[in-house]
Amino acid sequence: MSGEDHSQKKVMFDGEAASSLVKELRVSFSSGKTRSYEWRISQVKALLKMVDEQQDQIIDALRSDLAKPPLETVVYEIGMFKNSCEVTLKELKQWMAPEKAKTSVTTFPSSAEIVPEPLGVVLVISAWNYPFLLSLDPVVGAIAAGNAVVLKPSEIAPASSSLLANLLGRYMDNSSVRVVEGAVDETTALLQQKWDKIFYTGNGKVGRIVMAAAAKHLTPVVLELGGKSPTVVDSNVNLEVTARRIISGKWCCNNGQACISPDYVITTKDFAPKLVDALKKELESFFGKNPIESNDLSRIVSSNHFARLIKMLDDDKVSGKIVYGGEKDESKLRIAPTIVLDAPQDSLIMSEEIFGPLLPIITVNKLEESFDVINAGTKPLAAYLFTNDNKFKEQFVKNVSAGGLLINDTVLHLVVHTLPFGGVGDSGMGAYHGKFSFDAFTHRKAVLYRGFTGDASIRYPPYTDTKQKLMKALVAGDVTGVVRALFGWS
Template sequence: MWSLPFHPVTDTNQVLWWCREIFAAQTEALPIMRSLCVEPFQNISVVDTGARRAFTHCSSWKTNHKHEAVLSFPLSSPFRKSLCICLSSSANLPVMMEEKKQTFDANEADLLVKELNESFRTRKTKSYEWRVSQLKSIEKMVVEREKDISEALYKDLSKPEYEAFVSEIAMVKSSCEEALKELKQWMKPEKAKTSMATYPSSAEIVSEPLGAVLVISTWNYPFSLSVKPVIGAITAGNAVALKPSEIAPATSSLLSKLFEEYLDRSAVRVVEGGVLETTALLEQKWDKIFYTGSPRVGRIVMTAAAKHLTPVVLELGGKCPAVIDSDVDLQVTVRRIIAGKWQLNNGQACISVDYIITTKEFAPKLIDALRKGIEEFFGTDLMESKDISRIVSSNHFSRLESLMDNYKVFNKIVVGGQRNQKNLKIAPTIFLDVPGDSQLMQEEIFGPLLPIITVENVEDSIDLINSKPKPLTAYLFTNNEKLKNNFVQSVSSGGMVINDTVLHVTVSSLPFGGVGESGMGSYHGKFSFDAFSHKKAVLYRSFSGDASVRYPPYTPEKQKLIRAVMNGGIFDIILALMGWSRD
């Protein structure tokens, strides 16, 4: 029995779509359908033969195995009804049956890795020319298909075109441009100092590609967070497979088509799908795995990687705090908080402001300014604003609704609170002084809900932040230099911004990544190149200068000399060569 969240529908096509999606997730062929029985719920009734005909048109299978399955969907209604689909083997169906589409399984994943490794072993991905050609192709792809990308992002998230360009399209173009400009320099070996013990010698650090790497991306920025790590993998000279998020299906499908059209398929591939496909990929031996998503799934990825001793980069999340002192420019602060919360996918971003800490005295002024700022940016009817993204799915909407309606916080709302389940819209919502043990303060919100926590003194915010897992980013707004220094030195986070939000991700000379619960490893700019490279230490020596002191027999004279050499003192070396010592 499989159970999934299900909402009331007025159209049997939606019912049948759910059925198709569930059956498509099974790894083994299901039996052909004998009958489809739908129990009426609310005011809906379904004619058996018509439903069967519609369903078999969507999903039909051939099999010799006897099997029966029941799918039960709990309804969001006062009356718990159910939709039951009964399957059994039959040879007397009056409809034409077709083969089920083959699932991407462990065998397919194994073949994919072999093909990528074969391509890598030809050494073509290591060449400067191949890397440049792929980067130029990505740049061309973004320019030529910008409209398609924006449309896919709107389908998945109702993402405003402005946001789609600034946070997704322009970010990818910028990464390509920098990589093309700097790649030759990045690829050059780095000179390293040598010691007296290896004299005469020279040394260098050579960046070499790892091999076949896997990028598993997420849904909130489904284009940029897919393509930017791939750019890093390509600049480092790897073969790469991308698994985009199934929660953003329009962008996932588009990425598959675009990569096929623009990039070298022998070394750059896209695998679409959900949990089953990701699991199949994680069972394989990769040379590195780059994952963006939640800490929960990050643990699953890390466990799978450990089996093969595969290194990982985990870009996770956390509760990113914003501390606001009372001495700030309030208007500028509010605009930047709004930009770092509701302009970021309506709060669906790992670096968005998760909660605010300020003083009890300053909180009323801040709340009033935030209310006015939200109205200025998005209008008085927040549900109709075209500048706010929708919630990505009904599951995430229900999760956020549960956070809002929790008995500990539902009466703490001071701004917003409106919601529209049909359109998956939730207004910017502010809470004041919710309990620390509430779900709202215990888990990453990843949505438009913003708690404000008050303290007696702004300095108390540091202990409050440090009592929680280390965040991906921490924000501070103040003109107090002492507080700035104390905050930077005392708060551990993946990144930090003083007197603004989120802009650190646009600075390619800064590494972007987490620490502790918020992740490991970093990327952006050259850090992306380094993330997908092995730093190989190389020492060069000639056949001259082969001192007998390093070889047996170990005489007292040799011991004096080797001590002098290892201690690095030129005077001691001269004394040892003359047979003298300081003693």
């Protein structure tokens, strides 16, 4: 960090500016500076220093954008990001080390290795719901892998976007790490450029636009999307703990505005009333009798998202099925935690990703029917199961395809850096977290080493019958065939 003010000023950013920026970063990358272990470590340490020194500003920005409770910011954004940096600092040297690979008799004598190398200049387009974590966590992976990187924060969280541009301009090496603020026009200008990788977090509609733009340059992508993450609840559970953990994943994580928050619950008809009562009891103990006034619940991010959620509640197929909540205050962009029982599958609340504080509960006669309900839709980013039945756990893991599964809790798999975090099918492609972040921005380059000895004549013309038999046996790894060919045995 230098003493100069490198904060980004808002100027017109068009295709020409985007092209110029990419060229500038390619010059920096081509110099080799980002490849060194020392540069990578220095930049990750700078990010940690930034967080330690500017924590209050980060909390204030997220409070401004989402009314996010400070505890949620400290735990789910700052804490998780710091953990990501610390894991990277501890393990980067090992991640960067070439990996030995086995060779075969066909190339004898030889040795081989897989060399991790940076991809080049990469683009990270982040989301508004966790504007700090989802912006910087991929950037850590890109830096750790030795790339130059451009971050495009979400304009829907303007205070966080502005703060990220200012802070990264002050703390990071601006010759290799840059921030571009803006909305659709700026993102479009960036997507017109040739990148070596694009990492996008957001919804499937924009994900398809990103992928189409990347395809023009054969640019690989990581798409972190979302979907309707189901939560299956058995009747043999600790009901109080189950209710609290569902609430924690749904309403204590950005008031449902999270890609892995439980989108809907499936349980049996007989057990549903008990589950609803338990959820009501715990919701009241967490957020009071008037939760819409609670300081421990984030607000809805914008008037557009507020209107989208209210449209789900006002759907004729849902009215009359609200069993808890439903209160709203448009002036404050607040919607109370709301439970809907047995909304039909063709209702808006069941056909679209909710991304808000509404929780439908679907009932079935037998819990095994939940597999058909889940698999009738697109593959979700996460799927949750609460049960004490080990056999049913095995069936769930076997039958449900999702980006990640969690048994007897919600969202916590996100914090385990030894597990890949990513989607499948419509919920995304590629993964990150821990070493998986490093791998996401790395090319695994295959290298085979040979000397000048062992230059067998059988690989060169003329191709005699003996040579053909010998080469066929070598390629197949058939030792007996090699011996027969060498000695002319039939």
